[in-house]
Amino acid sequence: MESTPRKKIIFSGIQPSGHLTLGNYIGALKNWLQLQYEYRCCFAVVDLHSLTVRQDPKELRRRCLEFLVQYMACGIDPKENLLFFQSHVHTHAELAWILNCFTYMGELGRMTQYKDKSAKHKENINAGLFTYPVLMAADILLYQTDLVPVGGDQKQHLELARDIATRFNHQFGNTFKVPEPYIPKVGARIMSLQEPTKKMSKSDENPNGYIAILDNPDTIMKKIKRAVTDSGNEIKYKEGKDGINNLLTIYSSLTEQPIQQIEEKFEGKGYGEFKVAVAEVIIESLKPVQARYQDLMNNKDYIEQVYTSSAEKALSISNRTLSKVYKKVGFISKSV
Ligand code: TYM
Numbered sequence: 001m002e003s004t005p006r007k008k009i010i011f012s013g014i015q016p017s018g019h020l021t022l023g024n025y026i027g028a029l030k031n032w033l034q035l036q037y038e039y040r041c042c043f044a045v046v047d048l049h050s051l052t053v054r055q056d057p058k059e060l061r062r063r064c065l066e067f068l069v070q071y072m073a074c075g076i077d078p079k080e081n082l083l084f085f086q087s088h089v090h091t092h093a094e095l096a097w098i099l100n101c102f103t104y105m106g107e108l109g110r111m112t113q114y115k116d117k118s119a120k121h122k123e124n125i126n127a128g129l130f131t132y133p134v135l136m137a138a139d140i141l142l143y144q145t146d147l148v149p150v151g152g153d154q155k156q157h158l159e160l161a162r163d164i165a166t167r168f169n170h171q172f173g174n175t176f177k178v179p180e181p182y183i184p185k186v187g188a189r190i191m192s193l194q195e196p197t198k199k200m201s202k203s204d205e206n207p208n209g210y211i212a213i214l215d216n217p218d219t220i221m222k223k224i225k226r227a228v229t230d231s232g233n234e235i236k237y238k239e240g241k242d243g244i245n246n247l248l249t250i251y252s253s254l255t256e257q258p259i260q261q262i263e264e265k266f267e268g269k270g271y272g273e274f275k276v277a278v279a280e281v282i283i284e285s286l287k288p289v290q291a292r293y294q295d296l297m298n299n300k301d302y303i304e305q306v307y308t309s310s311a312e313k314a315l316s317i318s319n320r321t322l323s324k325v326y327k328k329v330g331f332i333s334k335s336v
Helices: 022-035 057-074 091-100 105-109 112-120 127-141 152-172 217-225 242-255 259-265 271-297 300-329
Strands: 009-014 040-045 082-085 147-149 180-182
Touching: 009 022, 009 127, 022 040, 022 057, 022 147, 022 242, 040 057, 040 300, 057 082, 057 271, 057 300, 082 300, 091 127, 091 300, 105 127, 105 152, 112 127, 112 152, 127 152, 147 152, 152 180, 152 300, 217 271, 242 259, 242 271, 271 300
Parallel strands: 009 040, 009 147, 040 082, 147 180
Antiparallel strands: none
């Protein structure tokens, strides 16, 4: 009898800060949905990461749950995938410590997200902000992950995770799988609606810059109508037309239509008409997600069951890697 090959492994996560946005949906979640039955997937709400900027504890607790429920509302199937909070699986923080000792200051200092965030939060440049990519490497390497579906902004962090894995393997023999990134061809970087040269960010102080997954249809329509474009009138993907390029990208990734086809469809039409069409596509895409979200929120016992049993399984899988690492670096094995 032929044995079925073992499914490959995916790990990905989102930080529970601000609001889950259309950028997160198009850059990451949409690919999670597409890959969730083909791979064994671990999707975490990476709450430890969110402490690198100041959080209100009550708000953070509420947001963590809302993020996990939004994963499920988007269509992540908890029967087939593990959905958990990073802080429930202690191996993440433990492996991060070990990997910190195999990562260089110079490597971390080159991370653009560190540079951006430390410029933005000058009053709180904490050590966690600096070593954050090491925790991300631990998240991934613990599960012997093959593939990491993320947006383009995480590429540099992923390269570092690969470098750390390779370095460790080189010194101690094969320990970690070296993971591959999976970045969408269209929509790897959805831009802010107000400043289309910057990425759409879930912690943007101006809510008009992003579409939240849970924004109601009126809000979505208003935000898209207010989106910054240019003084021209041509719906064409072109250099210098950042706002229109962004709207075309959103439309294309949500409808799976190539950009050229959308340009043809809107040839001779004005920005106003195009914006309404983009807003409608977003509203339609998010409608089922929002309906499922409300249902799931009314069933907190079920949600608790999902994240508790997922965390137990995640702990058992990740412990195998951690024990291997502890042994390789020279720690005495626990007798119980
Ligand atoms: P985070 O929380 O900033 O973003 C979550 C995911 O959404 C993608 N993303 C975007 N994609 C397209 N356009 C945008 N404007 C946009 N904004 C965000 C991100 O690329 C990401 O895939 N460090 C990570 C979280 C993390 C992680 C991990 C990811 C921690 N450990 C292990 C993968 C594997 C982060 O801050 O993502």
